[in-house]
Amino acid sequence: MSYLEIKSLSSFYGKAEALSNVSLSVEKGEIIAIVGANGAGKSTLLDSIMGMVKQKGTISFDDKTISGKSTSHIVKQGIGYAPERFSLFPYMSVKDNLLVGAFTAREKTKDNLAQVYSLFPRLAERETQETATQSGGERQMVSLGRALMSSPKLLLVDEPTIGLAPKVCNEIAVSLRRMRDDFGLTVVITEQNANFAMTLAERIYVLEAGKMQIEGTVEELKSDNRLIEAYFGT
Amino acid sequence: MGLRWYHFTAWGLFAIGLALLPEIVSKGTLRTFIFANYLVIFAISWDLLSGRTGYISFGHPFLIGIGAYTSAILTKRFGIDVELAIPIAVIVTMIGGLIVLLPALRIRGSYFALVTLAFMELMYQLVQVIRPDLTGGTRGMSGIQTLTRGAVNGFYFSSFLMFVIAISSWFLLRTRIGTALTAIGLNESAVEGSGLSVTKLKMFAFMASAFVAGLGGAFYVHYLGSLAPRALFDINFVFTIIVAVLIGGASTIIGPIIGALFLTFLLEYLRPYLPGAERYFIYGGIALLLYMYQPKGIYALITSGWQMLQEKSVK
Numbered sequence: 001m002s003y004l005e006i007k008s009l010s011s012f013y014g015k016a017e018a019l020s021n022v023s024l025s026v027e028k029g030e031i032i033a034i035v036g037a038n039g040a041g042k043s044t045l046l047d048s049i050m051g052m053v054k055q056k057g058t059i060s061f062d063d064k065t066i067s068g069k070s071t072s073h074i075v076k077q078g079i080g081y082a083p084e085r086f087s088l089f090p091y092m093s094v095k096d097n098l099l100v101g102a103f104t105a106r107e108k109t110k111d112n113l114a115q116v117y118s119l120f121p122r123l124a125e126r127e128t129q130e131t132a133t134q135s136g137g138e139r140q141m142v143s144l145g146r147a148l149m150s151s152p153k154l155l156l157v158d159e160p161t162i163g164l165a166p167k168v169c170n171e172i173a174v175s176l177r178r179m180r181d182d183f184g185l186t187v188v189i190t191e192q193n194a195n196f197a198m199t200l201a202e203r204i205y206v207l208e209a210g211k212m213q214i215e216g217t218v219e220e221l222k223s224d225n226r227l228i229e230a231y232f233g234t
Numbered sequence: 235m236g237l238r239w240y241h242f243t244a245w246g247l248f249a250i251g252l253a254l255l256p257e258i259v260s261k262g263t264l265r266t267f268i269f270a271n272y273l274v275i276f277a278i279s280w281d282l283l284s285g286r287t288g289y290i291s292f293g294h295p296f297l298i299g300i301g302a303y304t305s306a307i308l309t310k311r312f313g314i315d316v317e318l319a320i321p322i323a324v325i326v327t328m329i330g331g332l333i334v335l336l337p338a339l340r341i342r343g344s345y346f347a348l349v350t351l352a353f354m355e356l357m358y359q360l361v362q363v364i365r366p367d368l369t370g371g372t373r374g375m376s377g378i379q380t381l382t383r384g385a386v387n388g389f390y391f392s393s394f395l396m397f398v399i400a401i402s403s404w405f406l407l408r409t410r411i412g413t414a415l416t417a418i419g420l421n422e423s424a425v426e427g428s429g430l431s432v433t434k435l436k437m438f439a440f441m442a443s444a445f446v447a448g449l450g451g452a453f454y455v456h457y458l459g460s461l462a463p464r465a466l467f468d469i470n471f472v473f474t475i476i477v478a479v480l481i482g483g484a485s486t487i488i489g490p491i492i493g494a495l496f497l498t499f500l501l502e503y504l505r506p507y508l509p510g511a512e513r514y515f516i517y518g519g520i521a522l523l524l525y526m527y528q529p530k531g532i533y534a535l536i537t538s539g540w541q542m543l544q545e546k547s548v549k
Contacts, residue, residue, distance in 0.1 A: 050427060071426050072431050090420055090421075100413060100414060100430070146428060149428075
């Protein structure tokens, strides 16, 4: 069984079906990107893994079933989540933002904080600054840092590059790769920017209108016109 | 927790100030302080819930009223000792808080505010109709046992209660729980996504708020010796509590203390000049000015002033 295994998942907001029969598998140590346009269901997919949306189907992580469990249970199993548009606490300091992520791994708070600061030295310099006054790139760092504070083994990042300048996107890509290479994390991101996804990830899933359309390695997809057609609409 | 020497100094000075006050001011002023102390307690109760989590309660007199009525009825109608009646009143208030909590788990924003307002109105109507032999109906109750005699005793008693509640709430909110409660007010789903149980945290905030409201309500009724439903379940009472917190600085505990004292004395000192409701224009005006220029309240004015002074002295 794969590290993260999603089998025929359907998710609902009230009665509206946002995801329909989606399956996906992630091996340990991979970086996976889920690519899709607005409204394709990318955030819903990540929210479903975190147990925050009404759903059918099974999700298992590290050989344990996590579907139907509470979000706090899922975080404790080792899944960290950096949600859509960073989703920070604007009038709290950088450090307090990070500490909210540390509730499920209290004993390791000190080590994790040191790890986050070594990954993003800029956050250490601005520890006491309110995140409302920070740039987009810094906010993304806080969001990623907060997710790391729970000592995750799998990190889910919703649109890491949203609203960021190309140079900052590169920095974020570098830090995501370091999380895998240096800290041994498995990483799943969602992206609208297919180019960014292809430079960072090893395998890509394309989600369209709540259904999984295409799946393959970056090499395969580069020579597959379906991605270009489906995504760029040529 | 990040405690510094000046935190202890400030709380110490505050305690000494309260202890010395009866030597300095007149008995009349002390009586005003007693009312201010109870307003502080109610404001802290409101701040614990609404100031932090952003669940704006318009019905706090509902909780205060449960505390006050329970203790009054137990002592007067059933002859239960006040030492026992007050803890029971607090527990009953917390159960009342749980009832308010149930809708709060599903709704937020202005709808929550309206539901809490409805609870207060419901309570106002119910105490008049249901068992008026117990509640005293529209007229309320009088001749309730009082705990203190004279202004000085009443002042020390209420000050002690207020101080203990204030310092414990202040400590509580400097812990990680306080951080998490603030985070709920700013972005509830992100707190959930970080693996915290939002339900448990909200429940905690409601229970803490109800505990303080019940305690304050019960002691208040045993200070006044009487209880009038029209004065208690009054929208102006709600606004006084909320304005005290907001003028002082929400989500700080210190702010509500400053705000409640400021508001009580402002209204009291304006009384000889403006005996009627015109006084409320003045306080409305001050509140408006403050929100326009420093929405975080007097507490933020003081801290930013203190920082400016420090920067000047460094230069």
